Amino acid sequence: MVTAQRTKEVCQIVRLKSTQVFLVAGTCLLTVMITLLCIGLMTRYEVQNEVANVADVDYWKDRVAPSQKIWYDKGIDELNEALRSSKGPQYPRNVRIFLVQGVDGRDLAALRFPTRDISQENENFLWDQFPHLVRLKNSCSQQFPCQVERVSKALWSGIPLDRVPESPTDCRDLVNATKTPLSILRQAQLAGLRTGFVTTQRITGSTGAALANTHSNYECDERMPLGSSKSGCQDIARQLISGETGKSLNVIIGGGRQMLSSLVPVSKWDPVDELLCESSDGRNLLKEWRNHKLRESKINPIKFELVQRTDELESLNASSFDHILGIMANGDLSGNAKAPSLQLMVEKSIELLKKPGQGYLLIVEQFIQSGMDKRKELQLLNDTLANLHKDQDALTLVLLTNAMYPKPTLDVSEETETIEHLSDTFNASELEMQQRLYQMPSESLLFARGPKSAIFHGIRKETFLAHAVSHVLSRSRTKP
Structure with missing residues (x-):
């Protein structure tokens, strides 16, 4: 009888302590949940x-x-x-x-x-x-x-x-x-x-020059002043191909072959644009780009390709390459009747640029x-x-x-010039005035x-x- 009573008392004590442990554990868990909720609300507030x-x-x-x-x-x-x-x-x-x-x-x-x-x-x-x-x-x-x-x-x-x-x-x-x-x-x-530049113009145009951090107003050697050349200045084409920005570009696609090479193939669908700069110093910057990539691949294995025709670009498995240089016309792409479409150039560029874990x-x-x-x-x-x-x-x-x-020689903008010459402007025909205002x-x-x-x-x-x-x-x- 005594043994049964003692057993009953022990069970009551154990039950009481289990309840206390449960209450303490529940309190701790509730505290943690409230803390996490507060942190989440604060984070969301700060984000918004x-x-x-x-x-x-x-x-x-x-x-x-x-x-x-x-x-x-x-x-x-x-x-x-x-x-x-x-x-x-x-x-x-x-x-x-x-x-x-x-x-x-x-x-x-x-x-x-x-x-x-x-x-x-x-x-x-x-x-x-x-x-x-x-x-x-x-x-x-x-x-x-x-x-x-x-x-x-x-x-x-x-x-x-x-x-x-x-x-x-x-x-x-x-x-x-x-x-x-x-x-x-x-x-x-x-x-x-990873970076890419695609243009339907020549790659040495104002956009390409700015993106490549060039510091020249001349797209190739033909029009550079002799004094600038002697002082060590380089034209946009050379800076773009040999400069750090240009060399690091994963994709360059556009026109401008006649700025990059002194000897270019000429055809009825891709003539030389006589209004644009034509290199005359015997250069072949396309070959220089390829040689640089060859030297780089011996140190850091890379895959690269130079393409100059639409069919070459179409057949290219761009996702397997690290660098592509595509020069698709002597001048702007609009001068080449067989130049690739904008859609093709963009699609191939994105195929190459997309790599896991890298933007x-x-x-x-x-x-x-x-x-x-x-x-x-x-x-x-x-x-x-x-x-x-x-x-x-x-x-x-x-x-x-x-x-x-406005042309580089103007000292004022077109809008300012129009305002300063209102009397002359209003004496012009309505069509001339509309064209002038439209060009602002x-x-x-x-x-x-x-x-x-x-x-x-x-x-x-x-x-x-x-x-x-x-x-x-x-x-x-x-x-x-």
């Missing part, structure tokens, strides 16, 4: 109410020159404002920028809504469906010379147009390379991203010259975008600019879709593009 000051906004601070950093820091104010309205924590791993030279908002409105044939349905382009749009101011409307080379450098380096360094005439006085402003393309390379920056330039069928050219871009492989990690930007700038530089339109596309809204400075792309790529996610 993103950046508050300069220290929080990332870009490649160690990748830009001191003379360039001051303008990136100033541009933070615009980024702060844009990022405050940007929802969602996702950043893109890849950025694809399509630059259309020769079309602005006025053209787009006219081409989107045809009026001559009322039976034809209104046609919206694919970028009209992009969720975000920003207007980039054009500094060419201000009172200082506006050269297309400086416009490109302002756009791709993030430095205001009036502060873009002049190209040196004596390269013995050239500033140290570490202090030279770097394009967004070079910044991406230094940060470990990329691809810049595509479509140059629409005066006299071209603008509707047809825009339709080619529309088809190219429509056939792109869906990539949820990619930020896609379409930038439309009229590409009409207009603001550029930038359509955006994809992760962080919401930061592209409102009216921004032309430097905003470089600052914004630098920021989003510096925060890119990397996935295996």
Whole structure:
């Protein structure tokens, strides 16, 4: 009887202690859950109410020159404002920028809504469906010379147009390379991203020159002043092929063979463009590019290819290569009747650039010259975008600019000149006045879709593009 009573007391004690342990454990678990919930709510609040000051906004601070950093820091104010309205924590791993030279908002409105044939349905382009749009101011409307080379450098380096360094005439006085402003393309390379440049123009044009960080106004040796050559200056073509930015590019596709080689094949479908520079120093920069890659492959195994015909590009298994140089015309691609389509060039470029765990920056330039069928050219871009492989990690930007700038010799912009000569202007015919007003530089339109596309809204400075792309790529996610 005593034994049974003792057993009963022991069981009651054990039961009581088990209950106490359960209560303590439950309290601890509840505390941990509440703590995690608070952390989650705080994190979500901070993400939704993103950046508050300069220290929080990332870009490649160690990748830009001191003379360039001051303008990136100033541009933070615009980024702060844009990022405050940007929802969602996702950043893109890849950025694809399509630059259309020769079309602005006025053209787009006219081409989107045809009026001559009322039976034809209104046609919206694919970028009209992009969720975000920003207007980039054009500094060419201000009172200082506006050269297309400086416009490109302002756009791709993030430095205001009036502060873009002049190209040196004596390269013995050239500033140290570490202090030279770097394009967004070079910044991406230094940060470990793969990069590509595709153009329907020649690769030595103003866009290619700015992206490759060249410091010359001459596309090849033919037109360089003798004094500049003797002081060690190099033309754009040589800098692009032998410079660090050009050598690091994974993809270069465009025209410009006559700037890169003194002896080029000539055919009825691909003649030499006599209005453009023609190399005359006996160079063969295509061969130099191949030789450089051969030397590099002995140290770091890489696969590379030089292509110069459409069929070569079509048959290329681009995903198995590390570098492609495609020179598809003697001059601009518009001068070669057998040049590859924009869609083919873009598709092959993306095939090569896409690698597991590594992001990329691809810049595509479509140059629409005066006299071209603008509707047809825009339709080619529309088809190219429509056939792109869906990539949820990619930020896609379409930038439309009229590409009409005053000649380098003018001391004032076209708009200023028109205002100063209103009396003469109004004495002209109505058609002449319309043409003159139409040729004034207009603001550029930038359509955006994809992760962080919401930061592209409102009216921004032309430097905003470089600052914004630098920021989003510096925060890119990397996935295996």
